[in-house]
Amino acid sequence: MSKAPFSDFRSDTVTQPTPAMRRAMAEAEVGDDVYGEDPTIARLEARTAELLGFESALFVPTGSMGNQISLRVHGRSGTEVIVEERSHVFHYEMGAMAALSGLLPRPVAGPGGRMPVSGIEAWIRPESVYYLPRTSVVCLENTHNFAGGTVLPRPAVEEVLFLARKRGLAVHLDGARLWNAAAALGVTEASLARGLDSVMVCFSKGLRAPVGSAVAGSKAFVAEARRVRKLFGGGMRQAGVLAAAALVALEEERGRLPEDHARLARLARELAGLRGVSLDPGAFPTNILIAELDPGVYGSATDALARLRERGILAGAAGGSSIRLVTHADVGDADVERCVGSFREISAGA
Ligand SMILES: Cc1ncc(COP(=O)(O)O)c(C=O)c1O
Known part of the structure; x- marks a missing residue:
């Protein structure tokens, strides 16, 4: 995928x-x-x-x-x-x-x-x-x-x-x-x-x-x-x-949407455990999440988006130090893993 x-x-x-x-x-x-x-x-x-x-x-x-x-x-x-x-x-x-x-x-x-x-x-x-x-x-x-x-x-x-x-x-x-x-x-x-x-x-x-x-x-x-x-x-x-x-x-396609929601829930759960990421994994019931990033760990939202992009992850700005991630039919489980891995790398200072 x-x-x-x-x-x-x-x-x-x-x-x-x-x-x-x-x-x-x-x-x-x-x-x-x-x-x-x-x-x-x-x-x-x-x-x-x-x-x-x-x-x-x-x-x-x-x-x-x-x-x-x-x-x-x-x-x-x-x-x-x-x-x-x-x-x-x-x-x-x-x-x-x-x-x-x-x-x-x-x-x-x-x-x-x-x-x-x-x-x-x-x-x-x-x-x-x-x-x-x-x-x-x-x-x-x-x-x-x-x-x-x-x-x-x-x-x-x-x-x-x-x-x-x-x-x-x-x-x-x-x-x-x-x-x-x-x-x-x-x-x-x-x-x-x-x-x-x-x-x-x-x-x-x-x-x-x-x-x-x-x-x-x-x-x-x-x-x-x-x-x-x-x-x-x-x-x-x-x-x-x-x-x-x-x-x-x-x-x-309407019947497929629960898959997008399940992937988003998994992404939210995994990101919530990472250093410098603030989000309540229970707050995002569908296919969109907003994560607030600690600038001390990720830099500004623009920096964070650039660092994610270097690792092959595209995300969007959501105001202040927040970014938005959205699941859909063209992202699968491997993309979710790649995304979590990229956050992990950045938060570890890699
Ligand atoms: C909630 C909501 N309403 C309206 C629109 C506008 O749709 P369009 O981009 O087709 O003009 C969007 C687009 O993302 C949206 O998210």
Whole structure:
């Protein structure tokens, strides 16, 4: 499994499409999707809606576009969106909600990626004060990437939904890795999506498809989302070649995710015992871990990444002296051993 010279733990987006995906892409029946004529995209949208328990879904090029389309549909310009402070939609989408839709993010600190309901409630603007902006949307992330692939279980979602309903807010879920959350909890994706106003999912993260995400919701939501997708330049033509790979991803790759989680758990356990590594091995239930490294042992995070790279290990920066490691289909047990061995060497001053 180890693809020398590098074992690539940077992200679950670095995977190669499977032979079954490449075959499906070559054989896909396609049409012009701006005219609504691509049968493979139609199949992918129907299957995604079914898996998530929604009326309808829309294929979009990227997760970022899916999030931004959803926020634009739910929120009027000048209104506020409550987000977790390390969320992708706030941190890593280039201020798009402000730039594209005139929306103002209001970040709430969420330990482990989970915003406390009291924190959300505190940021909701009161209707009674006419000169304040209005709050329009709460955005959740499940799993939460930069909290270390943490999972939002159903009761936590319910609490947010209850508050949002009471205050008349839409709730959007960035479910780029909802598949991982469902696998970790042993529940269906639909059970985690129930009651939300929209959900974005990605086929191109742990599921190995080369391109593509979707947004799902009611028929009315998806009709609006289709218009906004075109506005944002995301109307695609014979993109059934991409949807074909995503369909294979949905049917053949979700069942494999527990293997990624087991490898990550093993990696976390082994790293936790090493000098200069701070991490709680119980804190990472899916395929992502964040390790804080003692600069006295590893140097800065940049130094640590360079020293790992010299040993054939690719990892990512995670802020301050922390780094991020992600398991996926293209890293196996040998890569995990190589990674642990490299940390051991560096921490021993080799
Ligand atoms: C939680 C989360 N949401 C959204 C995205 C955006 O997906 P894309 O890279 O397809 O725009 C990512 C990408 O890593 C992500 O981790």
